Amino acid sequence: MYRGPPDQLPSCLLDLNWEQTMESTGHFEAALSSVDGMAVHKLVGRLPHSHHVGVRLNSPPRPNLSMAGHFLQPQQAMGGLPPSGTPMPLTHLDQFSADLGRFSSFGGRNYGHLATQFGFLDTEKLSRTASSQSLQTSRLPIGREIPAQNRLQLDVNNGESMNAREESSVSDPASREVSLGAPAWSSEKKRKAPPKGKAKEVGLANSAMDPPKVAEEDAKRCRSNEKNGNEDDALKPKVEQNDGSSGNGNGGQKQGRNAAAKSPEPPKDFIHVRARRGQATDSHSLAERVRREKISQRMKLLQDLVPGCNKVTGKAVMLDEIINYVQSLQRQVEFLSMKLATVNPHLDIDSLANLLPKDMHQTCVYAPPPCVDHSQQGASLHCVLPDGMETQSAVNLLDSTFHQGLSTHQPFLDGFESASSQLGTFWEDDLQNITHMDIGQN
Amino acid sequence: MPPTSVCVCLSLSLPAARQDNLHSMDNHSTHGVFSSKHVNASLAERSHRIKMAAEMGLVRSSRGRHWSRALGRRLLQREGITGCGCKNAALSTSSNVFEDLGVREIEDDAAEIETRVRALQRLVPGGEELGLERLFEETADYIEALQGQVSAMRAMSCLLDGLEREKRMMGK
Numbered sequence: 085m086y087r088g089p090p091d092q093l094p095s096c097l098l099d100l101n102w103e104q105t106m107e108s109t110g111h112f113e114a115a116l117s118s119v120d121g122m123a124v125h126k127l128v129g130r131l132p133h134s135h136h137v138g139v140r141l142n143s144p145p146r147p148n149l150s151m152a153g154h155f156l157q158p159q160q161a162m163g164g165l166p167p168s169g170t171p172m173p174l175t176h177l178d179q180f181s182a183d184l185g186r187f188s189s190f191g192g193r194n195y196g197h198l199a200t201q202f203g204f205l206d207t208e209k210l211s212r213t214a215s216s217q218s219l220q221t222s223r224l225p226i227g228r229e230i231p232a233q234n235r236l237q238l239d240v241n242n243g244e245s246m247n248a249r250e251e252s253s254v255s256d257p258a259s260r261e262v263s264l265g266a267p268a269w270s271s272e273k274k275r276k277a278p279p280k281g282k283a284k285e286v287g288l289a290n291s292a293m294d295p296p297k298v299a300e301e302d303a304k305r306c307r308s309n310e311k312n313g314n315e316d317d318a319l320k321p322k323v324e325q326n327d328g329s330s331g332n333g334n335g336g337q338k339q340g341r342n343a344a345a346k347s348p349e350p351p352k353d354f355i356h357v358r359a360r361r362g363q364a365t366d367s368h369s370l371a372e373r374v375r376r377e378k379i380s381q382r383m384k385l386l387q388d389l390v391p392g393c394n395k396v397t398g399k400a401v402m403l404d405e406i407i408n409y410v411q412s413l414q415r416q417v418e419f420l421s422m423k424l425a426t427v428n429p430h431l432d433i434d435s436l437a438n439l440l441p442k443d444m445h446q447t448c449v450y451a452p453p454p455c456v457d458h459s460q461q462g463a464s465l466h467c468v469l470p471d472g473m474e475t476q477s478a479v480n481l482l483d484s485t486f487h488q489g490l491s492t493h494q495p496f497l498d499g500f501e502s503a504s505s506q507l508g509t510f511w512e513d514d515l516q517n518i519t520h521m522d523i524g525q526n
Numbered sequence: 527m528p529p530t531s532v533c534v535c536l537s538l539s540l541p542a543a544r545q546d547n548l549h550s551m552d553n554h555s556t557h558g559v560f561s562s563k564h565v566n567a568s569l570a571e572r573s574h575r576i577k578m579a580a581e582m583g584l585v586r587s588s589r590g591r592h593w594s595r596a597l598g599r600r601l602l603q604r605e606g607i608t609g610c611g612c613k614n615a616a617l618s619t620s621s622n623v624f625e626d627l628g629v630r631e632i633e634d635d636a637a638e639i640e641t642r643v644r645a646l647q648r649l650v651p652g653g654e655e656l657g658l659e660r661l662f663e664e665t666a667d668y669i670e671a672l673q674g675q676v677s678a679m680r681a682m683s684c685l686l687d688g689l690e691r692e693k694r695m696m697g698k
Contacts, residue, residue: 379658379659382659382663385666389670400638403639404642407645407646410646410665410669411649413669414649417581417675417676417679421580422577423683425569425572426569426573
């Protein structure tokens with residue numbers, strides 16, 4: 085998701101409580117889990133303060149640091165690290181690191197108070213743990229428990245090897261929402277499998293998740309832990325994330341759930357379908373259940389698309405809504421086409437000619453060949469609509485370009501007139517080409 | 527929807543049928559006045575053309591989708607059969623999809639859902655042959671494409687409105 089240009093990152097990061105953190109601590113959490121090293125580096129460069137994001141230092145004597153330090157190359161951030169802030173955080177840190185040493189204490193309280201302080205996980209403190217020697221050996225996979233909103237890769241693990249692994253693992257799933265590391269992470273986690281789940285769900289007490297949903301995903305996760313090993317962890321990042329954010333009390337049940345052949349919570353994942361308690365276990369009904377699950381998933385998707393469908397429950401009513409919506413959209417298209425026909429009948433910006441049937445992307449790049457003298461209008465027309473359907477902006481853009489055209493009012497129309505006859509034939513050509521396209525795809 | 531598809535929708539949303547309007551264009555270019563009769567006479571056809579162009583835009587912008595292929599086929603059919611005169615739109619906008627099915631009573635649950643599903647199948651191009659989950663997938667994609675198309679056309683009409691106003695002002 086953060087694969088976009090690094091320049092986008094700083095703005096969105098700054099939108100978070102950067103200001104807050106900056107003022108309060110003078111250090112910055114640049115450690116977005118999904119940010120790869122380059123992006124973070126650029127991000128760091130934009131920080132108004134002179135504080136640099138330090139690398140996670142392996143040498144403890146360096147008290148000041150690190151923010152998502154481990155994302156950066158060690159060489160980059162080493163220089164210019166300012167002296168650390170108040171000693172206060174450090175004491176917090178020590179206490180926290182001590183806590184981290186014990187998985188059982190990975191309680192919500194640590195994350196809770198940390199999270200509340202900064203709105204996302206207090207990586208400042210956590211990152212300091214990296215430098216603290218006490219954590220050198222702990223290698224706690226805290227970094228994995230990152231909730232959707234926190235997105236901070238806690239660089240708890242020390243060691244350059246871990247560093248390298250993290251970086252590679254982080255940059256790889258950069259597009260994923262959760263910093264699920266490479267198998268290296270998960271392998272470590274597997275050693276601590278029991279606490280892992282706990283850590284996950286506890287760590288992110290902030291976000292609220294429906295317990296049943298989480299439970300189901302917990303079950304999924306458990307099963308994946310059990311059966312599928314590392315790969316599944318990488319495969320289900322979203323699940324992990326959701327799990328992590330639950331903070332429910334189901335963690336204790338996880339192991340028991342795995343063991344039970346029939347568990348109270350209906351565990352179902354994409355690979356294995358477990359029969360619910362007291363239900364038929366033949367393949368037909370299982371497949372049927374899977375199918376129903378898929379259908380309900382799609383229904384949820386449609387619910388999101390169709391406005392005003394959230395409150396509606398029940399298949400029939402929702403289907404009604406969907407049907408009405410589709411019908412209304414189609415009617416709108418018809419109405420708008422009529423409106424367009426009346427608004428400006430002589431203005432022909434038709435650019436069917438431009439559309440090379442084979443290549444759609446080209447159409448947005450260059451202007452219609454027939455309307456040579458209006459290339460600027462054509463180009464603006466084609467390329468003007470931004471991603472969103474912001475009609476306002478589109479209209480403004482188009483308006484500005486058309487103002488240019490107005491000055492050359494006469495040739496404007498004349499050009500179009502000449503083009504129109506050519507375009508008439510293009511229409512047929514296009515249609516024929518479409519058949520070829522479609523047949524080719526069919 | 528990707529931006530390219532939006533552009534395509536926009537570019538296609540304007541009418542392709544210009545041959546019949548050459549006269550009006552001539553008039554306009556010379557006097558700035560066009561005969562309304564001329565315009566109205568082909569209004570229906572022009573709007574039909576625009577609609578076809580819009581649907582073609584839909585098809586183009588979401589190529590590879592089942593419904594878009596079905597819609598393209600339908601469009602081609604109409605174009606081939608009717609040439610320029612037919613008013614049949616590929617997108618049927620009959621006010622009540624259920625009517626065509628011949629069923630309107632509230633039956634039991636399953637049948638209720640069944641009728642609705644069938645209605646949806648008629649709405650979504652190419653939906654008749656799809657199973658339920660595929661149908662929902664296609665519906666979602668189709669809805670997105672329609673939304674994009676509608677906003678593109680709205681933007682275009684706004685633009686043209688403004689343009690025309692400007693021209694009128696400049697003309698005076």
